[in-house]
Amino acid sequence: MSLTRIHNFSVSLDGFASGEPQSAEAPFGHAGQRLHQWMMATQSWDASGTAGVDNAFAQQHDPGIGAEIMGANKFGPPGWPDDQDWKGWWGPNPPFHTPVYVLTHHVRPPIEMEGGTTFHFLEATPAEALETARAAADGQDVRIGGGATVVRDFLAAGLVDHMHLVQVPIVLGRGVRVWDGLEGIDEGFDVEVVSSPSGVTHFTFTRKVPS
């Protein structure tokens, strides 16, 4: 069965998955790199990095994934739809290596990159986007890549099977909140929690099998 998975999704203590304002110079706004330092310190990011629990979680990002769905604000900074040459943050060979569906109200033709990544632009409901991505994933799982808005919308629509969320013990104060409108969402999941010596806490949400 093809699952819908979220990985390495990092939030502050106060529930923000991005700071503000987002810009080309500061993709995460005033959060800087604080939300992802835990990941950049692991072997999955840098060969000389750590090999413990943070790395074990980080490495689950790719295996078994056949397509990603991301939001317009993950794909580029404000204004990217006006730039016909914008091809994402990730250079000529992006780290996805699968079809990637960018949810946006500014659709454009697909962009084929090196290494197996093709960006498709889609105006669709979460359920429709998932159906499209799943067909492309060819039996493999679909990753919801963020940002907060898209994660929230997929959770609200009941479409998420597995979510790895990483809480970083910082108080951002402002940015994009992930939990708004999701009262009681925990009831549909089994939740496992483990803290890391690095200071972050890993939450694994697994959708309860309907009884």
Next chain:
Amino acid sequence: MSLTRIHNFSVSLDGFASGEPQSAEAPFGHAGQRLHQWMMATQSWDASGTAGVDNAFAQQHDPGIGAEIMGANKFGPPGWPDDQDWKGWWGPNPPFHTPVYVLTHHVRPPIEMEGGTTFHFLEATPAEALETARAAADGQDVRIGGGATVVRDFLAAGLVDHMHLVQVPIVLGRGVRVWDGLEGIDEGFDVEVVSSPSGVTHFTFTRKVPS
């Protein structure tokens, strides 16, 4: 040195320390007992309870404390100032056994209870209240007992030396938020994090010694 401490302060994943609406029947609103189940399952609450990490933290609540400061909404449900007989939720022998300073705009004469607890009612800034409580604590520490509003105000005023915060993996969606207005508050603290097999996560905030 007399410290200002917070213990067993429980918040949801989305940062609420109480649900809504608060009432005599539901002191925590729609949160019910979900924020404190972890504590009620320990030996410190019930002799047949658990004796692990949750209990170790829960037991730090009392030793070394000479006075507590709490908010008006912890002391009683909406409307308690209109009831001249209201003496708190805790019966004739409340579990504080020290002077307790209730911050309120509805001051009344002190109420002496059994077992060493006396409720004092105070309209004062956090710093003034702390000075008063510290004088009464006779060299011991002062506990900030909550709720969220009072914890937030004492954090914002830079008056907290030690905070034990317990995160419960539920999404309350509404209630009283603790982190609002506290952007960057983590920078003044060393933060240690440990998850418990019960599913909650214990955060220990220790004020950084000024360098």
